Amino acid sequence: MSVLFTDLYQLTMARAYFEANKHKDHAVFEGFFRRCPFKGEFAIFGGFDLLKKILDEFHLSSEDLKYLRSLPAFSNASETFFDELKALHLKDIQILAMQEGEVVFAKEPLIQIRGPLMKIQLLESSVLNALNFATLVATCAHRIKLVAKNKSLVEFGLRRAQGPNGAMTASRSSFLGGFDATSNVQAGMDLGIPVVGTMAHSFVQSFVSGELDAFMAYASSFPDTALLLVDTYDTLRSGLPNAIKTFECLRKNGHKPAGIRLDSGDLVYLSKAARKMLNEAGFSEAQIFASNDLDEKTIESLEEQGSCIDAYGVGTQLVTSAGQPALGGVFKLVELNGHPRMKISQQTDKLVLPAAKNVYRFFGKDHEMLIDVMSAASEQAPLAGKEIEALHPSDPFKKAVVIPSQVESLLKPLFENGKWLDSRTLSEKRQFSSQRMSQVRSDIKRPHNPAPYKVSITQRLKSLTDALYLKESPPAVLE
Amino acid sequence: MSVLFTDLYQLTMARAYFEANKHKDHAVFEGFFRRCPFKGEFAIFGGFDLLKKILDEFHLSSEDLKYLRSLPAFSNASETFFDELKALHLKDIQILAMQEGEVVFAKEPLIQIRGPLMKIQLLESSVLNALNFATLVATCAHRIKLVAKNKSLVEFGLRRAQGPNGAMTASRSSFLGGFDATSNVQAGMDLGIPVVGTMAHSFVQSFVSGELDAFMAYASSFPDTALLLVDTYDTLRSGLPNAIKTFECLRKNGHKPAGIRLDSGDLVYLSKAARKMLNEAGFSEAQIFASNDLDEKTIESLEEQGSCIDAYGVGTQLVTSAGQPALGGVFKLVELNGHPRMKISQQTDKLVLPAAKNVYRFFGKDHEMLIDVMSAASEQAPLAGKEIEALHPSDPFKKAVVIPSQVESLLKPLFENGKWLDSRTLSEKRQFSSQRMSQVRSDIKRPHNPAPYKVSITQRLKSLTDALYLKESPPAVLE
Numbered sequence: 001m002s003v004l005f006t007d008l009y010q011l012t013m014a015r016a017y018f019e020a021n022k023h024k025d026h027a028v029f030e031g032f033f034r035r036c037p038f039k040g041e042f043a044i045f046g047g048f049d050l051l052k053k054i055l056d057e058f059h060l061s062s063e064d065l066k067y068l069r070s071l072p073a074f075s076n077a078s079e080t081f082f083d084e085l086k087a088l089h090l091k092d093i094q095i096l097a098m099q100e101g102e103v104v105f106a107k108e109p110l111i112q113i114r115g116p117l118m119k120i121q122l123l124e125s126s127v128l129n130a131l132n133f134a135t136l137v138a139t140c141a142h143r144i145k146l147v148a149k150n151k152s153l154v155e156f157g158l159r160r161a162q163g164p165n166g167a168m169t170a171s172r173s174s175f176l177g178g179f180d181a182t183s184n185v186q187a188g189m190d191l192g193i194p195v196v197g198t199m200a201h202s203f204v205q206s207f208v209s210g211e212l213d214a215f216m217a218y219a220s221s222f223p224d225t226a227l228l229l230v231d232t233y234d235t236l237r238s239g240l241p242n243a244i245k246t247f248e249c250l251r252k253n254g255h256k257p258a259g260i261r262l263d264s265g266d267l268v269y270l271s272k273a274a275r276k277m278l279n280e281a282g283f284s285e286a287q288i289f290a291s292n293d294l295d296e297k298t299i300e301s302l303e304e305q306g307s308c309i310d311a312y313g314v315g316t317q318l319v320t321s322a323g324q325p326a327l328g329g330v331f332k333l334v335e336l337n338g339h340p341r342m343k344i345s346q347q348t349d350k351l352v353l354p355a356a357k358n359v360y361r362f363f364g365k366d367h368e369m370l371i372d373v374m375s376a377a378s379e380q381a382p383l384a385g386k387e388i389e390a391l392h393p394s395d396p397f398k399k400a401v402v403i404p405s406q407v408e409s410l411l412k413p414l415f416e417n418g419k420w421l422d423s424r425t426l427s428e429k430r431q432f433s434s435q436r437m438s439q440v441r442s443d444i445k446r447p448h449n450p451a452p453y454k455v456s457i458t459q460r461l462k463s464l465t466d467a468l469y470l471k472e473s474p475p476a477v478l479e
Numbered sequence: 480m481s482v483l484f485t486d487l488y489q490l491t492m493a494r495a496y497f498e499a500n501k502h503k504d505h506a507v508f509e510g511f512f513r514r515c516p517f518k519g520e521f522a523i524f525g526g527f528d529l530l531k532k533i534l535d536e537f538h539l540s541s542e543d544l545k546y547l548r549s550l551p552a553f554s555n556a557s558e559t560f561f562d563e564l565k566a567l568h569l570k571d572i573q574i575l576a577m578q579e580g581e582v583v584f585a586k587e588p589l590i591q592i593r594g595p596l597m598k599i600q601l602l603e604s605s606v607l608n609a610l611n612f613a614t615l616v617a618t619c620a621h622r623i624k625l626v627a628k629n630k631s632l633v634e635f636g637l638r639r640a641q642g643p644n645g646a647m648t649a650s651r652s653s654f655l656g657g658f659d660a661t662s663n664v665q666a667g668m669d670l671g672i673p674v675v676g677t678m679a680h681s682f683v684q685s686f687v688s689g690e691l692d693a694f695m696a697y698a699s700s701f702p703d704t705a706l707l708l709v710d711t712y713d714t715l716r717s718g719l720p721n722a723i724k725t726f727e728c729l730r731k732n733g734h735k736p737a738g739i740r741l742d743s744g745d746l747v748y749l750s751k752a753a754r755k756m757l758n759e760a761g762f763s764e765a766q767i768f769a770s771n772d773l774d775e776k777t778i779e780s781l782e783e784q785g786s787c788i789d790a791y792g793v794g795t796q797l798v799t800s801a802g803q804p805a806l807g808g809v810f811k812l813v814e815l816n817g818h819p820r821m822k823i824s825q826q827t828d829k830l831v832l833p834a835a836k837n838v839y840r841f842f843g844k845d846h847e848m849l850i851d852v853m854s855a856a857s858e859q860a861p862l863a864g865k866e867i868e869a870l871h872p873s874d875p876f877k878k879a880v881v882i883p884s885q886v887e888s889l890l891k892p893l894f895e896n897g898k899w900l901d902s903r904t905l906s907e908k909r910q911f912s913s914q915r916m917s918q919v920r921s922d923i924k925r926p927h928n929p930a931p932y933k934v935s936i937t938q939r940l941k942s943l944t945d946a947l948y949l950k951e952s953p954p955a956v957l958e
Contacts, residue, residue: 009678016678063668073676125638129638133645158608159808164529165643166644166645185546186480197487199492207501221495320641331638472712
């Protein structure tokens with residue numbers, strides 16, 4: 001992805017900044033989202049693989065520049081502007097961000113980029129592209145994990161994903177959010193995610209001599225791992241009996257049959273019937289794998305009804321985040337040359353808190369997460385054991401006094417002097433994410449009507465916001 | 480995308496086919512979807528750029544093979560199997576498909592791949608990945624075009640798209656479906672799509688001295704094309720007056736101001752008020768560009784209420800196809816070594832029509848599309864002017880007798896002898912799509928409760944399906 005993978009206005013603004021001699025103004029931008037996805041109250045932060053790629057490839061080739069010159073907006077731009085573009089680098093950019101895998105909440109900055117105004121502007125669109133979707137899928141995956149209890153979860157949405165990167169990001173983010181494996185072999189190779197596969201209907205159909213022959217052939221190639229797909233013709237009258245015949249044959253040869261897959265029909269009824277047939281034939285360890293357009297709600301319902309399913313394959317609904325296909329992540333200028341900046345907008349809910357911020361997470365005595373507090377970056381850090389007043393960002397009646405047992409600053413250096421500072425592996429991030437989620441109160445995580453986690457601001461940040469709002473947007477006079 | 484960009488089961492099946500000596504069986508697979516997206520009755524077929532890429536890159540590198548060998552499923556596979564994988568090529572694969580940009584309907588084959596069973600299986604997942612999402616966005620774009628009448632439409636969803644490819648595919652498919660431009664500069668460069676840009680709030684905020692200075696600076700860089708964003712502080716009390724001052728200054732210098740952009744608030748009220756203010760100041764030609772999470776429904780409503788909007792910027796809702804984020808496109812084995820094959824499944828709506836098929840489109844006297852008819856590929860082609868009986872694919876009471884004025888075979892050769900045969904440009908495809916849509920009856924295209932377009936089958940295909948169904952799935956005995 002070259003710098004051209006951006007919205008045109010970033011480049012036209014770059015030119016206008018340059019011509020107004022503002023391109024080197026020191027800016028601070030912050031990225032955040034306004035509401036947690038899926039009517040939930042948490043999200044899991046992801047997308048660092050794409051983010052790193054964007055930073056690594058931040059330059060313009062001579063072809064890129066030639067194309068830019070061909071556009072009306074740049075045809076009469078000066079050579080000095082093109083020289084500036086030619087020399088783009090990120091050595092003067094500093095990025096702070098929450099850790100990948102972190103449990104994050106609405107309205108708090110997840111990423112903070114500091115540096116020359118023009119360059120940050122050129123990063124905005126692609127950075128949002130990188131973080132928005134990955135965060136959505138990681139969150140979706142974790143929500144599924146919460147309702148699926150301790151069942152195995154496999155992502156297999158490659159064919160329905162929104163493009164090849166969509167599929168790769170979905171595989172990676174599902175794993176980050178707690179899935180156990182993927183069907184996407186490329187993701188297995190590139191990211192070290194365990195890969196899982198069963199068989200398709202076409203395999204069964206391709207045996208004109210019938211389903212049993214298909215199962216036998218597959219089992220002969222994969223005697224210890226074959227998951228036989230039993231619904232090509234009729235699950236209980238044909239698929240299961242043929243699978244059991246195949247398993248008996250495997251057993252005779254000293255193998256332990258892996259299991260079956262259900263892909264249509266009533267999964268509650270069929271999984272119970274299949275479990276009974278398998279058990280009666282002495283295959284109580286054979287797994288029942290279920291698929292068929294599953295999502296959080298369906299899996300929750302299958303679990304509540306006592307289905308006998310050992311592993312879920314989740315595709316379309318997860319990889320396209322169908323419950324909410326876009327996270328409204330935004331990226332806003334909050335400070336320029338040391339002055340806090342704020343966007344007012346016609347809608348109060350689109351208002352942006354000004355100033356470069358810190359975010360502190362307060363933990364209670366039992367290591368549970370209590371509250372996140374945003375402060376102006378210039379304020380002193382809160383201390384464990386010391387009382388602090390935490391204000392609601394918009395409701396003047398809501399405030400709390402908190403004495404944290406432990407305080408953690410959440411925005412960590414991620415990129416400095418042209419260097420990427422995050423060396424954790426994907427598995428470590430997944431582990432971190434899972435540990436963090438265990439510190440979140442269960443009413444915040446529950447699938448329906450969850451309680452909001454408190455994200456608050458300090459008195460100083462509140463005063464600064466109020467003063468700037470009054471200055472930038474004096475009250476309307478209605479006549 | 481190497482061959483590894485697929486689901487693991489395609490590779491395990493490949494091995495099982497190989498070991499059962501079935502890998503060279505001559506197969507025919509067809510890809511189709513079961514329901515048109517967005518509760519509509521048509522779709523626009525897209526995704527050929529990704530499809531071509533998949534075919535171009537269909538091979539396994541030595542690293543790929545090394546990774547495969549490391550997986551339990553392949554650790555004990557024979558060297559001859561790996562030799563087969565090493566030598567993969569597509570010279571014996573033939574692909575027929577509807578043309579890109581074609582108006583297509585549910586249940587009819589959009590793509591038909593003929594060749595060795597194992598290779599087609601290895602293509603399945605990535606081919607679906609290529610076609611599903613692109614078709615969805617092209618359709619979504621055209622639906623927006625239908626409600627937006629003749630207003631300009633610009634796609635600008637890069638930041639919310641599901642990954643970089645997601646954004647590129649969205650830009651390309653939106654244009655194919657009738658959009659006029661994109662904000663995605665890379666898409667402009669790679670695909671020749673016109674690019675459009677306005678300005679962001681951050682630009683306005685970055686001028687501590689105020690909005691007017693920001694507008695003046697931007698207008699000085701782009702005197703003839705600046706679209707000024709007027710809602711950073713207050714649209715009617717600050718944004719518009721400052722825009723008009725800027726426009727007056729431009730006029731004095733002999734320029735014709737381009738217009739403004741509204742991005743929040745009530746777009747009906749604000750666009751009417753803005754139009755009035757601009758007209759009164761003598762800028763009746765200045766355009767009003769609107770954005771803010773627009774979709775088909777909102778644009779339909781804005782048009783119905785007589786908003787004064789000249790151009791719409793559509794982002795998130797279009798590029799993620801939020802109304803329906805996945806097309807349930809499937810790819811099924813329909814014939815093997817000359818034998819028709821069919822999948823029964825536990826759900827009748829998942830039943831697949833057997834046999835390699837032709838699809839004929841019948842046109843009436845006034846060039847309107849009358850009906851699509853699927854026949855077994857072995858049947859003679861229907862002729863213009865000659866009566867033919869067309870049967871509903873599943874309802875035995877519905878049939879029609881049709882005398883077409885013109886007949887077109889819709890599945891055209893797309894790939895043969897390793898060669899890609901589609902040389903049309905994206906603009907030509909867009910033009911073709913628009914012309915085709917003009918031949919579709921308006922009640923089929925309407926946004927709400929559209930009439931279904933008839934997709935039928937011949938008597939011969941019906942008889943073949945019935946016979947095969949009875950053979951593969953004899954009636955259940957309830958005891």
